[in-house]
């Protein structure tokens with residue numbers, strides 16, 4: 001199936017990043033959110049991000065305005081009626097996503113593909129919320145979307161071959177490098193990454209080294225571009241905790257139990273960069 005227009009539902013960190021990357025690649029984008037404030041913040045974020053890329057010479061002078069012109073923002077799901085694919089990037093909650101997916105399915109053409117950017121919810125379980133589950137596929141982008149190359153293309157039990165192939169081809173046209181993944185808790189990257197981040201919290205709590213030294217250790221000794229604790233702050237400590245809880249519940253192995261320190265920081269509202277304080281402080 002040839003994709004020309006893309007709907008994005010949820011105009012937060014990921015939705016605005018996906019909209020930006022798609023518009024910059026020449027696609028017409030319709031971005032939906034329940035909140036007008038979120039939509040105007042998303043437009044401002046897209047503009048600021050494209051301006052940064054322009055000032056570094058990574059896009060040409062006309063690119064920011066041209067990309068923004070391709071993004072239509074609305075609170076009306078009816079605006080999705082003509083798009084070829086919708087990528088859901090709203091809040092990480094199975095009930096919320098279930099409601100949103102049913103609204104999307106009621107709004108789009110019968111042949112439109114529906115994708116989700118969930119980081120931890122089962123693609124098979126979300127597909128089961130739809131009348132036509134074969135049209136549903138996972139497209140897991142990484143944060144920040146304009147900079148990160150990977151997209152995990154996740155097939156639920158019901159995902160059709162054409163829909164999975166179309167999602168993969170779309171990721172490539174947006175300039176990303178997709179990998180194919182079978183639905184499984186945490187998919188590939190978070191299944192491997194989150195236990196490492198969790199272990200860094202155990203090491204910190206045991207006083208083996210300071211936070212800065214743990215991060216330096218992994219940067220200098222394992223050649224990681226960012227330390228695990230700074231990465232946790234970037235992702236959001238609440239997001240890390242919820243992914244670990246899903247891994248523990250769905251895989252049933254105690255090796256995925258979240259470190260108590262991570263739970264404490266989340267309970268204290270220290271969520272990372274977005275709250276200006278996580279493991280480290282940001283001002």
Ligand SMILES: NC(=O)c1ccc[n+]([C@@H]2O[C@H](COP(=O)([O-])OP(=O)(O)OC[C@H]3O[C@@H](n4cnc5c(N)ncnc54)[C@H](O)[C@@H]3O)[C@@H](O)[C@H]2O)c1
Nearest residue numbers: 010011012013014015033034038089090091092118119143
């Ligand atoms: N933040 C990350 O690093 C990251 C990385 C990969 C995937 N994800 C996944 O992407 C999704 C979005 O995450 P985020 O960090 O952008 O969240 P966010 O909180 O920044 O944004 C979520 C947006 O969804 C909107 N929303 C809520 N209910 C809605 C509805 N009914 N209709 C339309 N919009 C609605 C909210 O108003 C908000 O603007 C989640 O599923 C998350 O797991 C996040």
